Amino acid sequence: MAELALSLRRGGFSLTGIPVDGHVILSAEDIRRAVRRIAHEIVERNHGLSSLALVGMHTRGVPLAHRLAEAIHEFEGESVPVGELDIGLYRDDISSLELRPRLQRTEMPVDIDGWRVVLVDDVLYTGRSIRAAMDALTDFGRPASIQLAVFVDRGHRELPIRPDYVGKNIPTAMQESVQVLLEETDGRDEVRIMRTEGEV
Amino acid sequence: MTQEKLASATTPVVAEPPRAWTRRHLLDVDDFTPAEIEAVMQTTDAMKEVMGRDVPRVPALRGKTIVTLFYETSTRTRASFELAGKALGADVINISAGGSSVEKGESLIDTVRTLQAVGADILVMRHWAAGAPYLVARHLQSAVINAGDGAHAHPTQALLDLYTIRNHLGDIRGRRVVIVGDIEHSRVARSNIWALSSMGAQVVVCAPPTLLPTAIRSPAAGRGSIPNGNSSESLALPPVEVETHLDRALESAEVVMTLRLQKERMQSGLLPSLREYATLYQLNEERISRARTGALVMHPGPMNEGIEISPGLASSLQSVIEEQVTNGVAVRMAVLYLIARGAKP
Numbered sequence: 001m002a003e004l005a006l007s008l009r010r011g012g013f014s015l016t017g018i019p020v021d022g023h024v025i026l027s028a029e030d031i032r033r034a035v036r037r038i039a040h041e042i043v044e045r046n047h048g049l050s051s052l053a054l055v056g057m058h059t060r061g062v063p064l065a066h067r068l069a070e071a072i073h074e075f076e077g078e079s080v081p082v083g084e085l086d087i088g089l090y091r092d093d094i095s096s097l098e099l100r101p102r103l104q105r106t107e108m109p110v111d112i113d114g115w116r117v118v119l120v121d122d123v124l125y126t127g128r129s130i131r132a133a134m135d136a137l138t139d140f141g142r143p144a145s146i147q148l149a150v151f152v153d154r155g156h157r158e159l160p161i162r163p164d165y166v167g168k169n170i171p172t173a174m175q176e177s178v179q180v181l182l183e184e185t186d187g188r189d190e191v192r193i194m195r196t197e198g199e200v
Numbered sequence: 201m202t203q204e205k206l207a208s209a210t211t212p213v214v215a216e217p218p219r220a221w222t223r224r225h226l227l228d229v230d231d232f233t234p235a236e237i238e239a240v241m242q243t244t245d246a247m248k249e250v251m252g253r254d255v256p257r258v259p260a261l262r263g264k265t266i267v268t269l270f271y272e273t274s275t276r277t278r279a280s281f282e283l284a285g286k287a288l289g290a291d292v293i294n295i296s297a298g299g300s301s302v303e304k305g306e307s308l309i310d311t312v313r314t315l316q317a318v319g320a321d322i323l324v325m326r327h328w329a330a331g332a333p334y335l336v337a338r339h340l341q342s343a344v345i346n347a348g349d350g351a352h353a354h355p356t357q358a359l360l361d362l363y364t365i366r367n368h369l370g371d372i373r374g375r376r377v378v379i380v381g382d383i384e385h386s387r388v389a390r391s392n393i394w395a396l397s398s399m400g401a402q403v404v405v406c407a408p409p410t411l412l413p414t415a416i417r418s419p420a421a422g423r424g425s426i427p428n429g430n431s432s433e434s435l436a437l438p439p440v441e442v443e444t445h446l447d448r449a450l451e452s453a454e455v456v457m458t459l460r461l462q463k464e465r466m467q468s469g470l471l472p473s474l475r476e477y478a479t480l481y482q483l484n485e486e487r488i489s490r491a492r493t494g495a496l497v498m499h500p501g502p503m504n505e506g507i508e509i510s511p512g513l514a515s516s517l518q519s520v521i522e523e524q525v526t527n528g529v530a531v532r533m534a535v536l537y538l539i540a541r542g543a544k545p
Contacts, residue, residue: 086246089260089288089537102220102239103246103537139255 022194034167039071060122063184081109090132122180127161228353243534261290284532358391373400381459397438406449484510
């Protein structure tokens with residue numbers, strides 16, 4: 001109980017690690033609109049859907065990739081293959097990963113040689129996850145191009161990586177954290193920003 | 201903050217999985233929780249995907265050095281650890297007791313300290329003495345993986361057997377799994393009994409009475425006969441059903457695992473003859489018909505075809521023996537990954 005009280009005082013984290021306070025920056029409606037806009041942008045930039053595949057990065061990039069594919073199907077009447085990627089085996093910080101969730105499924109929907117692959121992730125921060133994801137993708141083949149769609153770009157890049165499609169740019173401080181909650185994984189759609197004070 | 205607000209704000213459908221792996225060494229599965237076994241199984245799924253690629257190689261363990269140190273012969277265990285390490289991008293060095301300084305009289309502890317000094321992050325070892333990896337783990341900073349110690353434990357074999365069974369049957373809770381053969385001298389049987397029991401399988405062991413461990417022969421004693429064991433806890437075995445008649449044991453079995461019969465058991469007078477053993481305990485096409493239709497036939501290898509298993513059954517559609525070997529690589533990749541992830545630099 002003392003631990004719970006302490007964690008609530010410090011930054012409002014519940015026992016499950018889901019923030020219980022913080023500032024809501026995108027509502028469910030905002031997320032829905034962002035999905036639709038990004039879906040349009042992807043189709044527009046690629047002049048259609050030929051040789052186009054979406055690959056969601058675990059955990060929350062996967063449901064986002066499926067939502068984008070659904071939206072694209074709605075406008076264009078055609079399906080886009082969706083894959084999923086766990087970058088656990090490509091991270092450069094294996095010894096400090098004890099708190100990370102276990103490896104999840106990796107599956108490419110097509111032989112990605114010559115395909116335009118759009119990587120989908122929830123939050124873009126240092127860029128290290130994207131670096132790992134690009135290493136993983138190139139192990140599967142040689143895509144014609146790799147593009148990046150993120151729902152929140154919070155800045156603080158440590159690598160020369162930039163997104164092609166952004167839901168919302170949210171300038172943050174290092175000690176803040178951005179939490180994307182999705183219906184599929186968390187029971188509701190919401191993006192929050194909060195102070196972590198070194199807790200996460 | 202009120203309880204109510206806390207509760208309403210914290211009802212994720214899928215919470216992040218809890219931290220299920222904190223081990224630095226893998227010595228046996230006897231103290232594994234079901235969550236730890238699940239962690240290995242789930243990680244193995246990811247490793248199977250890697251093995252299915254055109255170039256089965258990922259950089260997860262780049263810069264790590266794995267040393268395999270074998271005081272006993274081995275084909276599949278050693279080869280699969282080496283392949284697993286290489287598929288994860290680690291450097292793998294193989295050392296056999298024969299041909300190394302062990303022949304000059306170097307002690308086990310000095311040998312492993314030397315290997316640590318040259319930079320081994322993970323030591324995979326097989327030794328004829330039960331308990332040897334436990335001793336080594338106490339003297340090393342490096343992580344230790346037991347690849348078989350005497351008649352005591354072979355944890356990665358049990359994990360790969362479990363993975364193979366789950367691939368075919370899904371949840372193994374309540375499934376009847378029969379282990380046939382020299383249970384007393386088998387580290388494979390011992391580790392399998394632990395792993396299968398902790399996942400809720402109904403384990404049956406079947407052997408001539410002379411090849412059953414004392415712990416099982418006289419449950420009142422509740423103790424096995426593992427030399428060099430330190431904690432008396434680790435000497436016990438979980439409760440299993442014992443059957444000396446193979447045909448009865450096979451009734452409604454869903455998995456049958458037969459063990460290699462070591463020929464030296466005849467010299468020590470535990471068996472009258474190989475032919476008698478084959479007559480009473482060989483797993484063959486006729487006998488397997490007593491088990492459930494499609495029951496899985498398993499063998500940890502190497503096989504004595506014609507003794508504990510008939511050649512026809514070993515290569516039949518029911519046999520998953522080759523699959524066990526393939527899964528062995530993926531399971532060992534998973535174990536190496538989890539151990540390396542847990543080990544402090």
